[in-house]
Amino acid sequence: MNATALEPAFQFTLSDWNTRASVRTSTHDYRLPNDVMQQLETRHWFPPAFLPYLAHPAIEAAGRSLLHRLTARHLVHFLDYTTLLEHRIVNRAVEVIVHGELPVDVPLSMKTAALQLYTDEGYHALFSHQVAEQIAGIYAIGGRPAMPGRITRMEALIARTAPEQRPLTGFLLGFVSETIIARELLDVCRDNLVSGVNDMLRDHLTDEARHSRYFTEAFHYLWRHLDPQHQTFAATTLLEIIETFFEADEPWLRKSLRDAGIADSTVHEIIDELTTGQANRRRARTGSIATLNALKKAGFFAEPHIRILFVEAGLIDG
Template sequence: MTEPLNDPASYPASWANRFTLGDWNTRASVRISDHAYQLPSDLGRQLETRHWFPPSFLPYLKHPAVKAAGSSIVHRLTANHLVYFLDYTTLLEHRIVNRSVETIVHNELGISIPPRMKTAALQLYTDEAYHALFSNTLAEQIADIYGMTDRPVMPQRIARLNALIDRTPDKHKALAWFLVGFVSETIIAKELLDVCRDTLVSSVQEMLRDHLADEARHSRYFCEVFHYLWLQLSCGQRTFTARLLLEILLVFFEVDERWLGESLCSASLSETSVAQILCDLTGPQAQRLRARSGASATLDAMKKAGFFDLPANRQLFYRAGLLDE
């Protein structure tokens, strides 16, 4: 087993210039973007050829009952999903990711924090606050168009992550917060990349592209910090990390059944159709398939850090269906 490296000087020389967000002053959206994220005046025309959210991300749109309901229902369901995603993003950035970043900024992880790592963490913290702002700005406009009054809701994922942290022993809490941020940032970067390939309403496209440009750097940063941290963890901390990472990953690919059921009902779908859609999406096999695909960047970062060099970790993730033997 690789022994923890407690002396930063013992790290590879190639790491000397890591742990940065690059030219943050001239690249971060909070510093340079001139987008106002206001819905376009020709919204009706755009919706003839564009989407609120990529239909390919919402497999239930292929259900016969949804297809039979027509384009206006599809627009409503994709708008519901986008607003939910934006409200979730606002909460995630403030209460999850930035709390994770605080463990780096304020030396809560019990490791030596290089100055570059801390500076980048503070920049990342600033980025995330801006992401929360522009997510909320856009969500409010879309919700007003469709008369969405029962929002924001507490997303199941946020509730589950908070519960996971709450039951974590105090000695591992800071590490748990970091790991949640690591998973979140590596997953969202891939998700945004895929989302931005679709043709969306112009202001939505602008916002998501600005978000993606930042998150691509954030993902790289969290991968590097995870590698740095993994090399210094004790045997007990590594065991805790392996089990928690698996649990976190699966939480990120659960379906929020309550919210999705309410969204489908708002489109006047029958109870039978709603139940069938939820059944198709919520089984354990469907969850594993989503995780294998959506967490590929996370799993790759873990592999590069040497996480899967430990046979017990490979077996754990193999048995969960997230890794090939």
């Protein structure tokens, strides 16, 4: 068998986009139900299991009303973050593919699918904003959208990157984001959520599952065609990006807890527990499984010096 026969068969398509993308086919209007308060007797705004600080004795003792207020605040912040992420990070990653800014030439099929993905992400930003506005109105959540710490860190990474490497950095940010968010949405959608929120997140998940596959394949193609210098740059940058995605948003969380009436002593305890290096590494290792699997599939860890980097960071086993 010749070498060509062993090459991966890259397709770069969003399967049946015309009949499956939520922007083309969804019938949901993403309005919260009139009986939302009744639904909250058995449902959630956001899965409490995803927010370990809700298990603090002071918060548990305060009852379900505070739990709903805190999960609503978290969901609004997550949706505001999603709107910014889709516009400033993911669609920027798509632009570098479409407009030939990467250090390797890419197939036309990759560019065409990227344009479809760009359309999807604009719609995700729209419905995330629409749902966030409704929930913020119920709980009188002001001062938004607060700039998420994750977006600030990602934009800072791009700003300090040499101009000639920024397109590749932008693509890598999109790759990590899309492989992470598909897994996150899948886990979130397993909870019993308020209708409207549930409809929106499930439509988002349906699209992101395909986006994750697309970015996985696009990274695989890119990795095989990068020269060693660009591969080394990509490896160190990916490590920083993954770590960035799992740092706690300390300023926002501190303000959210205080605005909800949580005592300063409790706020300090929660923040201290969430922001340790060990806690960050644990979140990164468990939360980036899909990204790490995509890297492995591309042969990323076949390079010993790259594997050592990720072992030392605690993301993979030696």
